[in-house]
Amino acid sequence: MIDDLATGSPASDTRSALDGYVGDPAVQAEWDKRYSEREQLWSGQPNGALVAEVAALTPGRVLDVGCGEGADAVWLARGGWDVTALEVSGLALERAAGHARDAGVAVRWVHAELTEAALPPASFDLVSAQYPALLRTPDAAAERALLAAVAPGGLLLLVHHAGMDTHPVHDSGFDPADYVWPAMVAALLDDDWEVELNEQRPRVAPDSGAGAHHVDDLVLRARRLR
Structure with a gap:
């Protein structure tokens, strides 16, 4: 998830997921470090736009x-x-698996970058990306991976913090130009897709956790027709 990168503020089974990470080791290390700085980084509540x-x-x-x-x-x-959950941070996945065990629910965990995960194409009724930290590439690999995962008749729900895409480059190295934003995904939608919602609206913000100060969301909901 992208949240405060600009400021730098700090019956589930993870065994198969954590045996091998698929992706850029530097990306994993960056996010493991960030999670290690707090016992709990996020609020622990589901994102309001998702709900x-x-x-x-x-x-x-x-x-x-x-x-x-x-x-x-x-x-x-x-x-x-039937949940498949993908994450680059092994530390985050360990915490997530613990929460799932406590809740008595089963989740399929995938320790990988989205573009390297080799997910079954066109197989998900819903692809949910809530404030994702997807790195931008010249071939729009992350954007296309999001779209490719959605089954015909299924939905893509992409939510991000409004205004983050226009932030200046920060001293920490955060550059909005490095990341994928909803408008970039929307620009790739063709006649195989119907945009059901593409708007900025007030965020249902949690009381705690990184990023709780963000007040508006960008919400893109698109249905794959075929």
């Missing part, structure tokens, strides 16, 4: 991109979804 957009849907197969400490994955599993 608002998904609560009325019929559960199916869902991919949680950048699952962090697992709050969204656990909420989805409790709601009857």
